[in-house]
Amino acid sequence: MSALKVSQIRGKLLAMFEPHLDVADIGVTDKERETKILSRSLAALAIYLEAGCTEKEAAESVWDGADDNGIDAAFYDASTQRVIFVQSKWIIKGAGEPEAKDLGAFVQGVKDAVEQDATSFHPRLHARFSDIALRTSTPGTSVEIVVVSTGASVLAKHGQAVLDKFTAELNGDDPEPIAHSVTYGLSEIYSGLANDLSLNNVTLDATILDWSYISAPHPAYYGVIDGLSLKEWWKKHGKSLVSSNIRHALGSTEVNNEIRLSAASFPQKFWYFNNGITLIANDVAKAPAGAASRSAGVFSFKGASIVNGAQTVSSLAKVDDTPLGQVRVPIRVIVLKDAPAEFGQEVTRTNNLQNRVEPRDFVAQDPEQKRLRQEMAIEGIDYQFVRSDDVVATATSCELVEVTTALACATGESGHAVQIKTGIGRFFADLKKPPYKAIFNPSVSGAKAFNATVLLREIDRWIDSKKLTITKRSGPRWGILIHGNRAIAAAVMTRYGLSKLSEPIATFTRDLDLASLHAHCESAYTAAVATIETTYPSKFLAVLFKNPSMTKAVFDSAV
Incomplete structure (x- = not known):
């Protein structure tokens, strides 16, 4: 066989x-x-x-x-x-x-x-x-x-x-x-x-609560479905469930982690927190219901695919069954049986046109960011902390991500450099507590934020030039420039003098000693390489620089 x-x-x-x-x-x-x-x-x-x-x-x-x-x-x-x-x-x-x-x-x-x-x-x-x-x-x-x-x-x-x-x-x-x-x-x-994903041959059985029906111009149903049903869909069909979606499940993103946390911790509030899911289906069969009851309808959707909400369904599939029974998710199903051939594609496209709201977008509501922008503006610097495709980093401008990275490296210790390597999104996960509050707080001036950014840019330029001198692109001498760049930056900033970062921007820029800075870069780099070769000779550097204790050991030797 x-x-x-x-x-x-x-x-x-x-x-x-x-x-x-x-x-x-x-x-x-x-x-x-x-x-x-x-x-x-x-x-x-x-x-x-x-x-x-x-x-x-x-x-x-x-x-x-x-x-x-x-x-x-x-x-x-x-x-x-x-x-x-x-x-x-x-x-x-x-x-x-x-x-x-x-x-x-x-x-x-x-x-x-x-x-x-x-x-x-x-x-x-x-x-x-x-x-x-x-x-x-x-x-x-x-x-x-x-x-x-x-x-x-x-x-x-x-x-x-x-x-x-x-x-x-x-x-x-x-x-x-x-x-x-x-x-x-x-x-x-x-x-x-x-079961080729492109065949779109999935049939979904669903009980929709408090459902309603739209007959024209194209038939559609909407209502509420429980989280346990969605989990069963995902377990049975997997990615076939999202064959028409422009994106499949995104895995362990911060947004998806929030979805799982909400379902597990606040199942009865989930409906209020979630936008719901949209399906398209080639056809539908509905079980008879007495007295035209709309409290619960039993449906079978043929040729079904989720076109919006794949992250909700895939995330709920990772939650325990007990809370999922209390989770309610808004749902709508658009039936394509008598619709024009291209209508399903239009539904898919337009349901995915919304701009995604990321955790970092809530930074725009933080008074500290507005204060930093005003303080930088007084010294002629444009600080762009609202997400935009027009963001450009110049000698007189900076943006949120590079400022966050720079301030994380300018704390005088290695912990925040580790978090940057693990994922900068963690800094924006909760704006009321560390690590965000550790670097964005009243003690941090606009001048310090921009000066740290200027210093990081120069350190990154040194790292890029150092890469060009290494012919054998392997081993610690190469790997530390790739994976340990933030730890090196943190060490160099400490060596150069963190107190200098609080100087007025014009003063800091005028007095920036590139020769001294590059010497600190070389010394920190050499010390870090020696520590890795001696203490962690066979350690995966991609892992080492996400490990707080190991990174601290390298950082301490480089300061």
Whole structure:
């Protein structure tokens, strides 16, 4: 039976991905040509299923070939802020799995990507490697390691241990893990191809409370649904539930964490806090109800897809059942049966046009920010703290994110530098308490905020120039410039003199001693490298600089 499934999968894989794959390096007379193409197609399929991207995008993410350092495909999924790394193996018999040594080579390749070490990758991959490496170094980005084969769905002990050890090392002590692994075997591949996300063949059974009906110009239902029902939808259908959405579930974002927290802590208030979900469905069947009751209607929506609210549903799926029974979520369903062909796409597009409100947007209501803007304006500086596409950082202007980063590095200790590397969004999660209040409070003047920003810009320029002097882009001397840039900045600011930051902007700018600053940069950098080489010689630097105690040890040595 397994061999039969492999045979059935073969044709569909080739049809989906071969036209888009780069197979120029596989000779026409190569006896393993088809196996190699199928292996690449399998890697593309893993990306396609995980990210919900197009077949062409998935095929273009394939790295497989000479000197790929064990990575067969790599893809940055912007919707989930996640880098997906894939190793694939085509097994004709439909049984077996990748060997532990191959998995070891794979995780080493991923480690090199995270550490931005390109030495083991073929020059043909360097452009794509640089893009992926940059993504992995961005705070908030997670890493997903996918092993896919037409074999076992569960890896043997030694193979799984390789993946578990690596993800544990990458996650370190972070309470919110940024890395995990997934294994796709023959069963998952077969199911994934049989239930292609693009087919939109989901049927959803729903009990809608306090429902109403709109008959024209297009039929629609609206009302309230309980959270437990939405969780069951997600468990049963997963990403197929959002096949028509322009975005899939975004994973562990701050907004989604807030959704889960609200549902778990204040289930009876959830309706007041949430915008609800919108579905489109090709058709609907409704169970008969006595006396035209609108208190509860039982529906079956065919060809259904969530076009707005994917984050709500996927987040509720991670909440315990008990509070979900009390959660009520606004819902509306638009039926497309007699609508024009393009109407469903219009609904999807217009329901996703709203500008997303981010935690940082509430900074605009903080009097401290307005005070800082006024104080900077008096000295001729334009402080832009309201989110806008027109923000430009110049010698006479600055914006919220860089000011936050600069002030976090100017506290005289390393803790806030760690939080910046973990994700700057944490500073805006709660404007009434640290870390936000630790750097934005009455003791911080507009001059200090801008002077710290000027100093950080100069330190970043030094770091960029230092990178150019390092020919071997690997090891602590390279990695500390990538992952330890904020810890280095914090140390250099302390060495240069934090008291100077409170000087008037004109005075600080006039007296800025670049030669002295660069000397401090070099000394702090040298000391930090020595500490890492001595104390943490084999530690993942991407993890080290998110660890408070380890970062403090490096910081203390560099001050």
